[in-house]
Structures are given as structure tokens and as C-alpha cells.
Amino acid sequence: MQNVFSIFWREYKSYFLSPIAYVVIGVFLFLVANRFVFKFNEFVQLTFEATGEAVNYQQTIPKFSINDTVIRYLFQQMRNISLFLLPMITMRLFAEERKTGTLELLLTSPLTITQLVLGKFLSAFVLFLTMVLPTALFQYFIFLYGNPDLGPVLTSYAGIVLYGAAVISIGTLISSLTENQIIAGALTFGAFLFLWIVGRVSDATLSAWGEVAKYISITSHFTNFSMGIIDSRDVVFYLSFCFIGLFLTHQSITSLRWR
Amino acid sequence: MIHVNNLTKRYGNFRAVDNISFNLRKGEILGFLGPNGAGKTTTMRIITGYLSATLGNVTVAGNDIFQRPLAVKRNIGYLPETPPLYRDMRVSDYLNFCGKIKGLSGYRDRKRRLGYVVERCGLEEVRNVHIHKLSKGYRQRVGLAQALIHNPPVLVLDEPTAGLDPHQIIGVRELIRQLAGDHSILLSTHILPEASLTCDRVLIIDRGRILAEDTTERLTGELTGHDMIRLTVSGAPDDIRKRIGVLEGVAKVDEHKAPGMGKDGIRQFDISYELGKDRRGELSRAVVGSGAELLELRAQSLSLEEIFIKITTRAPEEADSRIDQEGR
Numbered sequence: 001m002q003n004v005f006s007i008f009w010r011e012y013k014s015y016f017l018s019p020i021a022y023v024v025i026g027v028f029l030f031l032v033a034n035r036f037v038f039k040f041n042e043f044v045q046l047t048f049e050a051t052g053e054a055v056n057y058q059q060t061i062p063k064f065s066i067n068d069t070v071i072r073y074l075f076q077q078m079r080n081i082s083l084f085l086l087p088m089i090t091m092r093l094f095a096e097e098r099k100t101g102t103l104e105l106l107l108t109s110p111l112t113i114t115q116l117v118l119g120k121f122l123s124a125f126v127l128f129l130t131m132v133l134p135t136a137l138f139q140y141f142i143f144l145y146g147n148p149d150l151g152p153v154l155t156s157y158a159g160i161v162l163y164g165a166a167v168i169s170i171g172t173l174i175s176s177l178t179e180n181q182i183i184a185g186a187l188t189f190g191a192f193l194f195l196w197i198v199g200r201v202s203d204a205t206l207s208a209w210g211e212v213a214k215y216i217s218i219t220s221h222f223t224n225f226s227m228g229i230i231d232s233r234d235v236v237f238y239l240s241f242c243f244i245g246l247f248l249t250h251q252s253i254t255s256l257r258w259r
Numbered sequence: 260m261i262h263v264n265n266l267t268k269r270y271g272n273f274r275a276v277d278n279i280s281f282n283l284r285k286g287e288i289l290g291f292l293g294p295n296g297a298g299k300t301t302t303m304r305i306i307t308g309y310l311s312a313t314l315g316n317v318t319v320a321g322n323d324i325f326q327r328p329l330a331v332k333r334n335i336g337y338l339p340e341t342p343p344l345y346r347d348m349r350v351s352d353y354l355n356f357c358g359k360i361k362g363l364s365g366y367r368d369r370k371r372r373l374g375y376v377v378e379r380c381g382l383e384e385v386r387n388v389h390i391h392k393l394s395k396g397y398r399q400r401v402g403l404a405q406a407l408i409h410n411p412p413v414l415v416l417d418e419p420t421a422g423l424d425p426h427q428i429i430g431v432r433e434l435i436r437q438l439a440g441d442h443s444i445l446l447s448t449h450i451l452p453e454a455s456l457t458c459d460r461v462l463i464i465d466r467g468r469i470l471a472e473d474t475t476e477r478l479t480g481e482l483t484g485h486d487m488i489r490l491t492v493s494g495a496p497d498d499i500r501k502r503i504g505v506l507e508g509v510a511k512v513d514e515h516k517a518p519g520m521g522k523d524g525i526r527q528f529d530i531s532y533e534l535g536k537d538r539r540g541e542l543s544r545a546v547v548g549s550g551a552e553l554l555e556l557r558a559q560s561l562s563l564e565e566i567f568i569k570i571t572t573r574a575p576e577e578a579d580s581r582i583d584q585e586g587r
Contacts, residue, residue, distance in 0.1 A: 006359040010345070017347040105343035105405070108307040109360045110332040257311045 003111050007119025008126070011093070015127050020092075024085050025131045035077040036138045039070050066148045071139070072226045075156040078135060079163060079222055082128070083192045086164070089127055090171025091185035093120045094253070098179040107256070117249045121172050128164045132157075152228030159225025162238035166218060167192060169245025176252040195219070260285055260413045260443040261306060266315035268301055268467075275301045277467035278315070283413070288439045290458030291447035298467040299447040300340060303417050306445070307337040320412055333362055336411040336442075340418050342402025346391035350382055350401055353390060354408055361409035376404040380434065396427035403434065407442075414438065416446040420453060432457050488539065488558055489515075490528045495551035500528070502549050506541060508533050525554065 015021040047064045054061045097103040106116055139153055170191055175184045199217030201210070214220050218241070221234040261283035268276040276298045283289050291299045304310040306317055308328045316323060322330040345353055354376065358369040377383060380400040385393060390401065399419065406414055419435065420428045435444060435457055448454055454461045463471040492499065504512050515527035532538065539556060546553045 002364055003360060006356065010348075010356050014345065014347055100343070100346070101339060101341045102343040102345060104304075104309055104337075104339045105357070106360070108309050108332055108335070108337045109357075110329045110362050111360055112329070257309065259310075 003115040004119045004122065007106075007111070007116055008122040011120060011123035012126055015089070015123070020088065021127060021130075024088050024127075025134075028081055028085050028131050029134055031081050032074070032078055032135055033138070035081075036070075036074055039073050040142075043070050066142060066146045067152050067228075070142065071148060071153060071156070074135075074138065075160065075226045076222075078132065078160060079219060080196070082131070082160075082164065083167065083196055083219075084189075085131075086124075086128065086167055086171055087185045087188035087192065089124050090168055091175055091181050091188055093124060093172050094176040094249075095178055095181045095184040098256075099181070103256075107253075113250055113253050117172070117246055117253065121169060121246055121249075124168045124172065125165055128168060129161070132160055132164070149228070152226070155228050155230050156226050158230065159222050159234070162225075162235060162242075163218065163222050166238045166241035166245070169242040169249070170195075173245045173249045173252065176249045192218075260320055261445060262318045263302070263306070264316050266302065266305060266317060267313045268298075268305060268310065269313045274467050276305070276312075279464070279467070279469045280315075281462055281469060281472065283443050283445050285443050286440050287459045288435065288444045288446065288457055290454035290461040291445060291464060292449065292451065292454045292461050293447075293464040294449055297464045299464060300417055301467075302464075303337070303415050303445070303447060307335055307415055308332055309337075333409070334411050334413055336406030336409065336414045338402045338406045338414075338416045338419060340421065342398050342405070344390045344398060344401060344405075347389065349387050349389055350393070351377070351386050353401065354404055357405045358408045363409055372408055372410060376407045379407065379437075380404040381430070396423050396430075399423060399427070399431060400434075403431070407438070412442060414442045414444045414446075416444065418447055418449070420448070420450075428453075488530045488532065488542065488556065490530055490542070490546070490553075491525065491555035492528075492546055492551040493525045493554055495524070495526055495546075496549055499526070499546070499549055499551060502545060503528065503530060503542065506538065506545055508538050 043064070043066060050064070051061055053059075094103065097106065107113075142148055143150075171188045174188045174191060175181075178184050178187075195216065195218040198213045199220040201213045215237075221237050224231045224234050261281075263279060263281050266276055266279050267274065279298075279302065281289075291302070293299050301310065305312045306319065306324065308324050308331055311325070316325065318324070319331045320334040322334070324331045345356075348356070351373065354373050355369060358372060363369040363372060377386060380403050382397070382400060382404060385397055385401075390398065393401065399422075403416070403419065406416070416435070420431050423431060432453070435446065438444060439459075446457070460472065460474055462469055490503075496502075500512055500514065503509060509530060510533055511531040513529045513531075515529055530542070539558070543553055543556055546556075
């Protein structure tokens, strides 16, 4: 456990020693804030207009759910934006160590490969949490001026965390396959996009393939969370995805010894 | 401390390491001498557990590397060819991290060892400097400090002096000599003088096989079977070669021909003497007596290249039988 922490802590700190952490977190928050402001304004405008119309025509004033509009939209955007930024975080994990030769230090130290993989995974995962955490301010803002349900906000965060873990485990795996960070980054990006787009495909077809596509789509499992539903199938999907990713990483690092 | 038994590493059909066996005794420095691509690094990587072997076994301090890898890794300090440094860290942070992952779990323990290796490797001045700002010599020393941090009984150093300037090379060599005794050291090099200066014993390895194992002095003597002297003269009479040849103890005289040689009447000879019969005085008198001017007269030792050519051109069976004898 101590070894896992040592690996994790060194890696986590090194994100902040280089500009990576600041750039990725900065870009993420800028984009999410931009979406938030846009959607929030839209919501305010919409409710104003609708309320005004209702008053004019002397109808009952309709109720608007900020949960279903702004908050859910915000989480979807966070999900999609992080899909583009997470490869930047995960691509270096093992590729850089392989390139600079420091992997030789780690693999000749009395560490197990499991400890190594877990430490590496955790560092990217915790950086992801660091990146997502400030978005709670947006929620706070909504709670300050609105009256949303807390439940869906919490389940959405749970979903984002699980989703992040699954995505990062794939990134970790791909990073362990190559010495070249650019290749790792490009492949990771491609894999993420595939897992995202495959969900879109499922909307367009009704055949059995559509069901399969929907099942393997890493984004479609997020939908329930964003609606305030925690379905054990989704939780199991993300956790097993994460487990398989890390298991394969373990195998990939082990196989380095045989080259 | 290290027992290597019939170790083989194959990459497809290529044998990077071909059935080698040797021992590293307690407190000694064993040199691994060979040209680039001879299999030195591969062997070291197997011993340290970075690579697996195709056949054979390795024990370090009584632990089998394939059965108890963690115990072995705790007992080895390893400096790879390029020091494995995190460029964005400070020296002390880096060494602290190395201490942590190498099993120095107590903070006090780690601090004590850190102070020790920093002093030992002469890193006081750069303690708080970022590694990417360090010179090559300092980086090498940080690498060495990293290998030492957990006080391992065995040190495996892969070309510890490669790429350093002469002054730094001397420093690193001295450091390694000081470390012997407390630690058993296996180091690789492709520079012969280095092996003879630092190592107690030398293994010569080429194309994955051990060709010879002995002290450097005995290797040179045994291989040549005679002493070599290089002689440069000018204005020598035509029969100088014959005059030298008849001197007592001279086995062979070769005229050394190189481009540009022979101008101004300068000629060079390589003279082989029977082993242990140095007659340079007699030789110089003979040269001067013949009316020639003596420009240079020096004893030659074989360079690594020559030793290699000598050893590799010998019959392979002979090399094998040598190893068998020494293995006993």
C-alpha cells in the first residue's frame, strides 16, 4: 500500500511540476464554464419568455426543471470535454517512463507490478478528480439562485467518477503499449472516440447490433446517472471496464520482461 | 553473491546471451568486458530482474531471481546504462522517492541513508537542484546514489563511466573502488584500462558467450605469450631488422607500415620478446650501435581490440574448456 502511494504521489506531483496539470485543468474549466454560462442564460431567457407568455394569456405558469435542462446538460458536457482532455493526462503514464528509462528503475525495485499499475492509475484518476472538483462551484451557484434536486447532482458526480475511472484505465493500458507519447495519445483519443460514437450508432439502428453498440458505449451508461438513477448494471459496467483495463495493463507491463 | 548458471536469452533465433555461467564473490569487483552488443546489458538486466531469461537460473544473495524476485531486488542496487532519472525532480526528492520504493519505509532511516549517499557520491552542492540542470557527470553520480540508497549488498553497474570526461571518470572509479568490500560489484565496460584499474577479475564476453575469465594482467600475459616492444628509429641502416633479430630473446620482428611512414627515414618495428625477458637496454645499445637514431622505445600492452581478436580467433572448444576449468 505504501508503495502504491509512493508511486502515486510522485506521479501526481509531477503533473504539477510540468504545465500539463494547469493546462488540462484550465482548459477543462474554461470550456465547462463557457457551456454553463451559455446554458444558464438560455434557461433564464426561456423561463422568462414562457412565464411572460403565460401571464399574457392568463394561463397557469409552467414549471421548469433546472435539473433536466442545465444540470444534466452540464454533466454531459463535462463528460464529453473530459473525453478530449483525458488522453493528455494518461498518455505519459507509462510511455514516458519507457522512453526515459525510468521504468527500468521501477521494475528493478522491490515493487510488484500491481502496485506500480495501481499507483499510476491513481495518479491520473486523482488528477481527474482534481479537475472535476471545482465544477461543484457551478452547482453551488445554481443552488444559490435556484431550487434544484440534490439527488441527480450527486448521482451525476458518482457517474462522472466511475466513467472517469473506466476511461483512464483504457488510457493507462494504451500508454503501456508504446514508448511514444504521441502514439499513445492518438490511440487513446481514437479509442475514446470510438466508445463514444458507438453510442451514437446505437441511436440510429434498431437491430441487435444497436443493442450491442449501446452496451459497449462508455457514454450511454452515463445517461441513467445524469437522470438521478443509479442502476447496478451501469456501475458494474464501469467497474468491470476499469478492472479489465488495469488487468491488461498489468499483463502488458509483465510482458515487457519477455521482450 | 551472484551465481549465474547456464543462462541463455534468445530473441527469436538470435542468442543475445548464450549459456553463460559465472560467480560474483563477496566483496570483489567483477568486470564485464566486451564490445557493444556483446550481451553485457542483457545479462545485467536479467540479473536485476528487468528481463526474463530463456534458460538457466540466477541467484542473488541466496534468492532465485525467478522465484523470489522481490527479495533479489531488495538486495541489488542497479545503475542502468542511462541513469533512470526523473528530470523534473530535485536530487533530494528523487533519492527520497528511490528510497521509498526500495523499501526504506521509515522516514528517519531514509533521511540517514540519503545523507550518507549524498556525501558519498559528492552531491552536497546539487542536493536541491533540478536533475535536468545537472551535468552528465553529476547525473551519473545521482544514478549511483540511487543504486546505493537502500544499502544493497550487491551493486550492478552498467558502464558507470560511459560518456564522462577524464576527470569525472577518475572520480567515479575511485568511488567504485571505495565501495568494494562493503558491496560486491558487477560492472560492465568496454574499456580495457578501466577494467584493469578497477576490477579484481574480468570476464570477457563476446556475442553472448564468455570467452575468458581471469585477472587482467594474467589475461594479457597469457594471451600474447610474449612481451611486445615498439621501436621507432630514423636513419637506420638497411640491415637493422636483421641486427635486432639476432639479439638474445627476440622471437619476432615486424616492421610496422603505416601511410606516411618511411618519410625522413623513420621506421617502426614491433618486436616480440619471450615472456618476462625485458631487454630494452640491450636493444637500445644495439640500435645506437648500428648508427641509427633511437626515437622511441616502449613496452606495448595489448589493447582490448587485440585481445578480442586473439581470443575470438582461437578455437571455440578451447574457450569452452577454459570456462569449464575455471568454473570448478
